Amino acid sequence: MLKGKTVLLGVTGSIAAYKIAYLASALKKLHAQVHVLMTENATNFINPITFESLTGNKCLVDTFDRNFQFQVEHVSIAKQADVVMIAPASANVIGKLAHGIADDMLTTTVMACKCKKYISPAMNTNMYENPILQDNLKILRRYDYEVIDPAVGYLACGDTGAGKMPEPEILLQYILKEIACEKDLKGKKVLVTAGPTQEAIDPVRYITNHSSGKMGYALARAAMLRGAEVTLVSGPCAIAAPPFVKMIPVVTARDMFEAVTSVSEEQDIIIKAAAVADYRPLHVADEKVKKQDGEMSIELERTDDILKYLGEHRHPGQFLCGFSMETQNMIGNSRAKLEKKHLDMVAANNLKEAGAGFQGDTNILTLITQNEDVSLQLMSKEDAANAILDKILSVCKEREV
Numbered sequence: 001m002l003k004g005k006t007v008l009l010g011v012t013g014s015i016a017a018y019k020i021a022y023l024a025s026a027l028k029k030l031h032a033q034v035h036v037l038m039t040e041n042a043t044n045f046i047n048p049i050t051f052e053s054l055t056g057n058k059c060l061v062d063t064f065d066r067n068f069q070f071q072v073e074h075v076s077i078a079k080q081a082d083v084v085m086i087a088p089a090s091a092n093v094i095g096k097l098a099h100g101i102a103d104d105m106l107t108t109t110v111m112a113c114k115c116k117k118y119i120s121p122a123m124n125t126n127m128y129e130n131p132i133l134q135d136n137l138k139i140l141r142r143y144d145y146e147v148i149d150p151a152v153g154y155l156a157c158g159d160t161g162a163g164k165m166p167e168p169e170i171l172l173q174y175i176l177k178e179i180a181c182e183k184d185l186k187g188k189k190v191l192v193t194a195g196p197t198q199e200a201i202d203p204v205r206y207i208t209n210h211s212s213g214k215m216g217y218a219l220a221r222a223a224m225l226r227g228a229e230v231t232l233v234s235g236p237c238a239i240a241a242p243p244f245v246k247m248i249p250v251v252t253a254r255d256m257f258e259a260v261t262s263v264s265e266e267q268d269i270i271i272k273a274a275a276v277a278d279y280r281p282l283h284v285a286d287e288k289v290k291k292q293d294g295e296m297s298i299e300l301e302r303t304d305d306i307l308k309y310l311g312e313h314r315h316p317g318q319f320l321c322g323f324s325m326e327t328q329n330m331i332g333n334s335r336a337k338l339e340k341k342h343l344d345m346v347a348a349n350n351l352k353e354a355g356a357g358f359q360g361d362t363n364i365l366t367l368i369t370q371n372e373d374v375s376l377q378l379m380s381k382e383d384a385a386n387a388i389l390d391k392i393l394s395v396c397k398e399r400e401v
């Protein structure tokens with residue numbers, strides 16, 4: 001995922017320094033070239049050998065080290081960098097960078113970097129809330145550093161409050177957002193729907209389906225990594241929301257209709273991967289329906305057809321992609337849906353094919369557009385999401401010609 005990308009990690013004298021070993025390792029596993037720059041004080045908290053073993057690169061601490069790989073090491077490394085993450089960033093290093101002080105390898109190299117720079121403050125709450133530190137962060141923001149807000153929690157000093165470095169997994173997400181993909185959706189607004197809906201029968205029971213939300217969440221994440229501004233309207237799902245997307249949680253088909261139509265007008269691309277209930281109970285009992293002898297039946301009414309509404313109210317240039325989950329006549333039914341609902345594309349999957357459909361981590365899609373049906377192989381939902389986005393972009397490009 002990060003092949004050919006170079007990440008600089010700046011580590012300073014904070015107890016959180018040990019957590020960056022995980023980040024360095026995770027980046028390496030994603031095939032990034034990782035260089036770790038440490039302040040002299042940081043070496044009291046974690047040994048450079050740890051980073052050297054994990055990254056395969058010399059850990060840089062001393063600006064005047066003559067055992068160099070490159071001519072002027074700090075400048076060479078700065079030129080190679082695609083992104084810099086200073087984490088944990090001490091109050092001291094924040095102060096130095098804000099005021100142009102470059103008196104060690106880390107600060108000198110960072111000042112020579114022209115790429116995106118993240119700074120993740122980590123310190124005691126009183127230090128973090130100190131107005132001098134806050135002013136220094138303001139200065140850094142003004143100079144295009146992106147400051148990652150620290151978490152609130154139990155700190156190593158025993159206090160509880162703001163100042164905790166976010167977990168390395170979260171820092172990794174910031175790096176991926178910046179460098180993982182070509183930003184071919186930059187400037188585009190993308191709305192994705194995902195998951196099932198739940199339609200109440202009584203306060204205890206509801207009607208739903210087996211949708212896990214995995215396909216929609218993969219689409220939201222892929223679009224975000226490709227630079228889009230993503231809104232995700234999601235029914236109840238057991239998986240974590242993708243980072244850096246605007247999440248609108250909903251429960252019923254009615255909620256989903258309202259959430260989608262409240263933001264649909266401003267979208268460039270809408271992808272409806274949610275498995276919305278077609279019917280809901282006509283009457284919802286106020287109290288639990290008690291068991292009785294014999295059979296019972298529930299009268300159902302149609303829910304709003306969100307896709308149909310979107311097809312009828314789309315603005316010129318808006319791309320509308322629906323999903324269809326079929327158990328028979330997949331292509332015929334999906335093409336009929338494309339025509340009837342005025343869609344640009346239907347991503348069809350057959351529930352009866354092994355590896356396709358609900359719950360699993362893979363899918364087998366056929367992408368149906370006005371001109372053609374493209375059958376894709378079995379692939380991860382992440383790859384399927386990117387294939388859908390590729391197809392959307394290629395159809396949009398054809399239209400421009």
Ligand SMILES: Cc1cc2nc3c(=O)[nH]c(=O)nc-3n(C[C@H](O)[C@H](O)[C@H](O)COP(=O)(O)O)c2cc1C
Pocket residue numbers: 011012013014015016039040041042088089090091092093122123124127
């Ligand atoms: C055990 C211990 C933990 C520390 N944790 C932090 C911290 O989380 N954040 C911080 O800004 N300073 C912390 N300090 C103080 C810094 O290490 C000190 O300001 C040092 O000069 C920073 O050097 P550097 O910015 O060059 O790495 C800690 C000091 C000690 C002894």
